[in-house]
Amino acid sequence: MENTVNLNSVNVVCADSLQYIKTLPDNCIDLITTDPPYFRVKACKWDNQWPDESAYLAWLDEMFAEFWRVLKPSGSLYVFCGSRLAADTELLMRQRFNVLNHIIWAKPSGPWNLQHKESLRSYFPATERILFAEHYTGPYTPKSSGYAEVCKAGKKNTFQPLIDYFRNARLALGVTAKDIRAATGKQMASHWFSESQWQLPNETDYLALQKLFDDIAHRKIQQTELDAPYHQLVTEYEVLTRRYSELVEDHRLLRRPFAVSSVVPFTDVWTYKSVPFYPGKHPCEKPAEMMRDIINASSRPGDVVADFFMGSGSTIKEAIKLGRFALGVELEEERYNQTWGEIFPKQSNQP
Ligand SMILES: C[S@@+](CC[C@H](N)C(=O)[O-])C[C@H]1O[C@@H](n2cnc3c(N)ncnc32)[C@H](O)[C@@H]1O
Incomplete structure (x- = not known):
């Protein structure tokens, strides 16, 4: 396991995020854009680590406390969440951060077309939620940039x-x-x-x-x-x-960066296409264009961008292309090795 803290280069780490983040100094990250486990939405081991919902939410809250600590006063936070626990996640976030938007990613295509509509007992969830937040300047847990x-x-x-x-x-x-x-x-x-x-x-x-x-x-x-x-x-x-x-x-x-225009999504409804299947695809892989637009909107070249649930590295790969310093953390070794190989294709040995 890599455990060094070097925010002057690309850092991808195979570790438990909650343990790893505690080794980072305060106020060292400009943008956190991350997609934590959703709790019992995916049949993967990483999404079934907690005995019940309250244990999962307690873990998420501890993670948010660390996000608060490491995120610079002018930093931005994007947290992806599944539709079922989006409201609980937002309430937790609001205790520490000023939630600016509850973005709906409306996927233009998906498995709902194959559904037998008449047998549905509620509307088919065809969206993902992205909570976009900044630090409070008050009254809860302020961390002012001074701007x-x-x-x-x-x-x-x-x-x-x-x-x-x-x-x-x-x-x-x-x-x-x-x-x-x-x-x-x-x-x-x-x-x-x-x-x-x-x-x-x-x-x-x-x-x-x-x-x-x-x-x-x-x-x-x-x-x-x-x-x-x-x-x-x-x-x-x-x-x-x-x-x-x-x-x-x-x-x-000193000011939190934010820059959108008419050529990128500037409202809170996004319609990026999902990543099509390919062998080795991460089940929750986020579209590269979406990560590019988030990074461009909410960070500047040379900023530190972190994804504490790196998966396929969709955030890290775009951050590198856009000239940001990137920090990615992934728990599962097999996934980490695959992502590492994609980020550093010409190197045979991991650091
Ligand atoms: C929802 S997926 C993120 C997928 C990612 N957004 C992408 O585009 O590929 C969550 C990822 O976090 C990893 N993970 C789960 N628990 C973790 C932990 N405690 N520390 C670090 N990574 C963890 C999982 O293995 C999984 O790859």
Whole structure:
């Protein structure tokens, strides 16, 4: 059994995932896309390892706890599941991760065509489920990438001159929220004078504010405030907005990657064709195009992509092609040897 941790190359390991993952450091993986056993769906030994459903779910929960630990704060998680325990799996995942999508992989063809439809007592399951998740930033078990915090603080700092202009004018004249609402007819007028969610008023509202502030200044025999012309504020706002965009761009790598387009599935219903039979095919082999699209959507070149239930290596093979560092773990030695030979066809000895 290979047990070294080297995330700078392709790593395929023959091991029990739960034991193996515990040897990995925290926050070392960018994308986990994996297809764990479904529990008594397949007649294979690996799908019948647990005495009952609750033992299986307890094992899955322990696995998810490790996924949480090793997945980077900006990482993505895709978990395939069978239709029967998909709801239980999603509930478990939600305790640790923010589930973003429950994707339906609707297979365009399959054994249902051969079924005697009239003898069915419920609808034939022609789909697989893929749960797509990220870390929570709160309230359950947060692991923040820092991106949201950097953007929030950066926004406040960048727009501070304009925030101060409005806030100081209001403080100087003691203008109340009621006055502002009455002058502009807007309920959310406080945004123009707050730090956290500051917004530039539109021209009509700004002119109404100028009139209100002028009137109050005259009444209190005080210096007038909010005296900058609107076009000057707009120019300053545009300069600061550009500066803020540059700051966001500088921190882009902190953010969870996600990139789809009109040429790949961008909704939560997918229709990839199943892998046709060939001698030695894994009974649950996932289509290469689907794994390619997942990896492209949710990781960047050079990222670490892991599949802890590697099977035929459908994830690992695509990750290598796309220039990602790949980590695959498979329990069954015979399957591991076959997959290893397909990944490294020119090498005769395993590492
Ligand atoms: C559902 S299949 C995954 C198939 C894979 N998605 C593919 O495209 O070929 C699950 C795989 O996980 C392996 N497996 C089961 N329990 C495991 C464990 N505890 N650790 C590592 N691999 C395990 C099984 O041998 C099986 O090959």
